[in-house]
Amino acid sequence: MPKMRAVEVAHAGGPLEIVEREIPEPEPGTVRIKVQACGICHSDTVTKDGLFPGIQYPRVPGHEVIGLIDAVGQNVPRWTVGQRVGVGWNGGYCGYCDSCRKGNFFACETSTQVTGVTRDGGYADYMIAPSSALALVPEQLSAEEAAPLMCAGVTTFNCLRNSGARPGDVVAVIGLGGLGHLGIQFAAKSGFNTVAIGRGKDKEALARKLGASHYIDTAAQDPAAELLKLGGAKVILATVTSADAMKAVIGGLMPTGTLMIVGAVPSLEVPALQLLLKSQQVKGWYSGTSFDSQETLAFSVLSGVRSMNESYPLEKVVEAYERMEQGKARFRVVLTMEK
Numbered sequence: 402m403p404k405m406r407a408v409e410v411a412h413a414g415g416p417l418e419i420v421e422r423e424i425p426e427p428e429p430g431t432v433r434i435k436v437q438a439c440g441i442c443h444s445d446t447v448t449k450d451g452l453f454p455g456i457q458y459p460r461v462p463g464h465e466v467i468g469l470i471d472a473v474g475q476n477v478p479r480w481t482v483g484q485r486v487g488v489g490w491n492g493g494y495c496g497y498c499d500s501c502r503k504g505n506f507f508a509c510e511t512s513t514q515v516t517g518v519t520r521d522g523g524y525a526d527y528m529i530a531p532s533s534a535l536a537l538v539p540e541q542l543s544a545e546e547a548a549p550l551m552c553a554g555v556t557t558f559n560c561l562r563n564s565g566a567r568p569g570d571v572v573a574v575i576g577l578g579g580l581g582h583l584g585i586q587f588a589a590k591s592g593f594n595t596v597a598i599g600r601g602k603d604k605e606a607l608a609r610k611l612g613a614s615h616y617i618d619t620a621a622q623d624p625a626a627e628l629l630k631l632g633g634a635k636v637i638l639a640t641v642t643s644a645d646a647m648k649a650v651i652g653g654l655m656p657t658g659t660l661m662i663v664g665a666v667p668s669l670e671v672p673a674l675q676l677l678l679k680s681q682q683v684k685g686w687y688s689g690t691s692f693d694s695q696e697t698l699a700f701s702v703l704s705g706v707r708s709m710n711e712s713y714p715l716e717k718v719v720e721a722y723e724r725m726e727q728g729k730a731r732f733r734v735v736l737t738m739e740k
């Protein structure tokens with residue numbers, strides 16, 4: 402049997418280990434992908450550390466996958482060998498449950514699949530993915546460029562385009578990390594009056610290079626007061642995982658404004674009186690499904706939005722993962738599979 406390399410987590414909290422596995426065959430409704438690149442996302446910690454309910458081991462992490470379809474299972478219309486595809490966090494849905502029938506594919510009730518969590522992901526030479534999880538990758542993007550767009554990209558782009566903001570509106574992005582550096586670009590390219598909010602004067606040049614029209618340094622300024630000077634934010638995109646950072650800006654929303662949360666904080670205290678008096682909202686946002694990812698890739702080609710990445714070969718997965726986990730990466734980490 403032909404073999405492949407895969408990075409396995411053997412048990413919750415276990416190390417990332419490169420093992421040899423048989424190359425899997427695609428079951429009906431799925432395709433096999435020869436992986437070219439896979440991003441390392443902070444959410445991969447749910448696999449490594451056993452934070453997802455019911456997760457089973459051994460498991461291969463990775464939900465920012467780009468590669469070529471190299472085998473197609475039965476009952477897979479439209480997809481063919483040789484197409485370049487991406488797979489993100491949403492690893493497929495049934496299409497017939499009540500959530501799917503309502504169009505809420507991300508909340509599928511019967512066969513919710515999470516790439517690299519409930520099924521093996523892209524830290525490997527090959528992976529199997531349901532056809533409902535596939536996004537077509539435009540040829541203008543390299544595999545390394547496209548990979549982070551499958552999670553960090555779709556999360557920020559899809560959140561912003563569904564936030565209710567219109568061109569010209571003040572849109573603030575908190576954080577200049579892996580999500581934030583993409584969020585600022587998407588906001589600016591969408592025609593929003595884009596405000597980057599970060600800690601420290603040293604981040605201003607980068608924020609402006611990414612397209613921000615304004616920069617607020619939370620070490621020296623009150624971000625809520627600064628946003629109100631601009632008329633208040635229609636949308637604040639919170640990419641950080643700090644509830645305190647979110648609480649500090651929520652007073653900067655304009656009437657009817659929305660705080661959109663994509664940074665995973667366990668809980669957040671909100672000023673209920675302010676929200677009701679100003680008809681404001683606090684809203685969470687699920688990243689998106691495969692077609693949202695496909696549209697994220699297409700918009701990135703159209704507008705020139707690119708993820709800034711550090712690339713590592715698969716053999717250096719432990720070092721690469723540490724860069725992500727320690728928050729040292731500028732700004733996303735990508736594994737490449739070429740030997």
Ligand SMILES: [Zn+2]
Nearest residue numbers: 442444552553
């Ligand atoms: Zn992710």
Ligand SMILES: [Zn+2]
Nearest residue numbers: 495498501509
């Ligand atoms: Zn469903």
